Amino acid sequence: MNTEKVTNHIVKWLKEYAENAKVKGFVVGISGGIDSAVTSTLCAKTGFPTLCVELPIHQAESQVNRGNEHIAQLKKRFKNVSEAEVNLTSTFEDFKTNVPQTEDAAKVALAEANTRARLRMTTLYYFAGLHGYLVAGTGNKVEDFGVGFYTKYGDGGVDLSPIADLVKSEVFALAAHLEVPDSIQNAQPTDGLFGDSRTDEDQIGASYDELEWAMKMQDEGKVNADFNGRELEVFKIYTRLNSINQHKMLPIPVCEIPNDLK
Structure with missing residues (x-):
């Protein structure tokens, strides 16, 4: 960069x-x-x-x-x-x-x-x-x-x-x-x-370097079967958090009312 x-x-x-x-x-x-x-x-x-x-x-x-x-x-x-x-x-x-x-x-x-x-x-x-x-x-x-x-x-x-x-x-x-x-x-x-003294890594379970790697792997379309050991553990941490926190990353859902109900 x-x-x-x-x-x-x-x-x-x-x-x-x-x-x-x-x-x-x-x-x-x-x-x-x-x-x-x-x-x-x-x-x-x-x-x-x-x-x-x-x-x-x-x-x-x-x-x-x-x-x-x-x-x-x-x-x-x-x-x-x-x-x-x-x-x-x-x-x-x-x-x-x-x-x-x-x-x-x-x-x-x-x-x-x-x-x-x-x-x-x-x-x-x-x-x-x-x-x-x-x-x-x-x-x-x-x-x-x-x-x-x-x-x-x-x-x-x-x-x-x-x-x-x-x-x-x-x-x-x-x-x-x-x-x-x-x-x-x-x-x-x-x-x-x-x-207290807890770090981001303590909370997440992975370092930022590891998370950057996992983000890159997901962008490349990789799945759990492509990894083992620590890499698999980190990839699971990343994909789980990425999934459960989508509500933060996506626009607020709006309930759209059909015209025939208005």
Whole structure:
């Protein structure tokens, strides 16, 4: 991949989209991870005002530190970058006291994780509304169109997706070209939604390199019978997630009413 040409292409696309939409800039949620770092840097390079928002909810200190380091670096490099922080921990805790609970701990943990993402989305759109900005998504191709590893109407609730046609390895290549801080480039990918140290690989059961391979195999029409061992295990993980998460990737189904019933 020609990282310079890809960077220029995305920046040009962002600028043209913002100009055509007649908006004033971009807002990006900063997590301390590689995807949000690359996305915010690309937005900053457009010259449009770019607001980087940190939205901690019981966030690990390491993630907060990486996010702060990235924002400080961006502000030093680009005069059009500003920052805001909204600590949503108390909001999240208040929400939990007002909804019903269940004894199924796994279901509670997943519901609470998705709620964190949706609280953040709501906050990003608050800032977008205040300033006339677009919410820039931070999902990559494997997450958005491969395994559906994001929260519907959470981090999946965005106005445009600058890096959604790049697989994770390409995002890392772009990060190096964009001079994203080493601490972020070297960190294990994590969504940080569970308040512990689990990584994306822990949750999915496969690394992004493995998922990229499986995505390529599926695109080539391969099936389970073509693999064995770890390859078969990874391919099954990928195809299962790709199947059960189609509801995130496809347009919302609409019940169309026949004309003779209207």
